[in-house]
Amino acid sequence: MSSRAFPSAVLVFAVFACIPPSDVAAYCRMTTETQAQVGDAPCVETGAPFFWKHPCLSYAIDERGSRWMTNEEIEEAVDLSFETWENVDCGGSPPNLVFTPSGPSTCRRPEFNNNGNVNTIAFLDPWGNPCADRNDIDYRYEPFALAVTIVWRNGSSGEMFDADIMVNDQLSSSVNAGGPYANCPDTGCPPGSAGSPGPSDLRSIVTHEIGHFIGIGHSNIEDATMYAKTEQSSVSNRTLAQDDINAVCDIYPPGSLDQFCDATPLGGLGLNCETDEFGEPVACDEPGSVPGNGGGCSGGGCSAGDAPADVPWATVLLVLIGLAAMRRRPRRRHA
Numbered sequence: 001m002s003s004r005a006f007p008s009a010v011l012v013f014a015v016f017a018c019i020p021p022s023d024v025a026a027y028c029r030m031t032t033e034t035q036a037q038v039g040d041a042p043c044v045e046t047g048a049p050f051f052w053k054h055p056c057l058s059y060a061i062d063e064r065g066s067r068w069m070t071n072e073e074i075e076e077a078v079d080l081s082f083e084t085w086e087n088v089d090c091g092g093s094p095p096n097l098v099f100t101p102s103g104p105s106t107c108r109r110p111e112f113n114n115n116g117n118v119n120t121i122a123f124l125d126p127w128g129n130p131c132a133d134r135n136d137i138d139y140r141y142e143p144f145a146l147a148v149t150i151v152w153r154n155g156s157s158g159e160m161f162d163a164d165i166m167v168n169d170q171l172s173s174s175v176n177a178g179g180p181y182a183n184c185p186d187t188g189c190p191p192g193s194a195g196s197p198g199p200s201d202l203r204s205i206v207t208h209e210i211g212h213f214i215g216i217g218h219s220n221i222e223d224a225t226m227y228a229k230t231e232q233s234s235v236s237n238r239t240l241a242q243d244d245i246n247a248v249c250d251i252y253p254p255g256s257l258d259q260f261c262d263a264t265p266l267g268g269l270g271l272n273c274e275t276d277e278f279g280e281p282v283a284c285d286e287p288g289s290v291p292g293n294g295g296g297c298s299g300g301g302c303s304a305g306d307a308p309a310d311v312p313w314a315t316v317l318l319v320l321i322g323l324a325a326m327r328r329r330p331r332r333r334h335a
């Protein structure tokens with residue numbers, strides 16, 4: 001088999017305007033009928049919405065970290081971001097989600113396979129899918145994206161198998177969002193000197209991406225963490241808006257979840273996705289398959305039209321836009 005498992009999902013980064021019916025919440029759920037609910041399209045109501053069947057989830061931070069922050073700073077930001085979602089008040093009880101750090105990982109690429117998995121959080125410089133051919137259009141993630149989340153899920157049921165968050169670690173420029181990043185003060189990060197960009201708040205970015213990690217799409221509520229854009233230096237996305245809270249409480253309503261439940265990923269925990277048992281680099285084009293059913297993505301990527309029902313698909317969601325584009329066209333604020 002020589003099939004590739006990296007996604008062929010649509011990359012989009014435009015302002016997302018979710019226009020739900022008036023009696024429906026403003027947030028959108030990701031479904032099997034859409035790659036990323038971004039742009040001017042309304043929420044996709046067809047297809048199976050994404051969900052974690054066993055909401056005891058682990059995550060691991062790539063040990064090579066970021067050029068902008070120490071590993072300790074990154075860990076602090078990421079842990080707090082997961083806690084923000086985990087500790088939501090759903091009418092007196094938290095949502096049915098438990099996140100457990102299991103890192104550090106050695107995994108800088110999105111993948112899901114039957115040899116062990118890790119929901120990795122990695123920083124990429126250059127900003128591109130390490131498993132894609134650099135001459136391939138799929139190689140480069142959207143340059144104005146600060147981060148992407150790649151979600152592997154069942155093509156028919158919407159059950160999620162794996163989620164990987166990639167942060168754009170390149171220095172920002174007129175054509176690239178990216179760093180620098182920091183754990184900003186509660187008042188926001190200060191601007192840079194002489195027109196240079198100040199740092200962006202990593203915690204705000206990761207909190208948004210975790211929304212995708214648990215199956216939430218974008219919202220048209222500008223104050224929501226799941227709004228598709230963010231202002232550089234703002235820390236507002238650290239705090240969930242009511243719309244975000246509605247989303248997580250609706251999808252994972254409080255229940256009898258065991259707080260010490262098993263967070264081992266499907267297929268087992270595999271913190272190293274880049275070398276095999278002999279220390280040799282793992283080829284990027286090895287197939288990814290669902291543990292137990294032998295499925296995989298073939299033909300140069302996973303496409304929505306021809307994948308068997310139980311084959312994992314990858315959905316790439318980005319977002320959180322930056323810098324140059326934002327300066328030219330400042331985001332409107334609510335009064």
Ligand SMILES: [Zn+2]
Nearest residue numbers: 317318319320
């Ligand atoms: Zn997003």
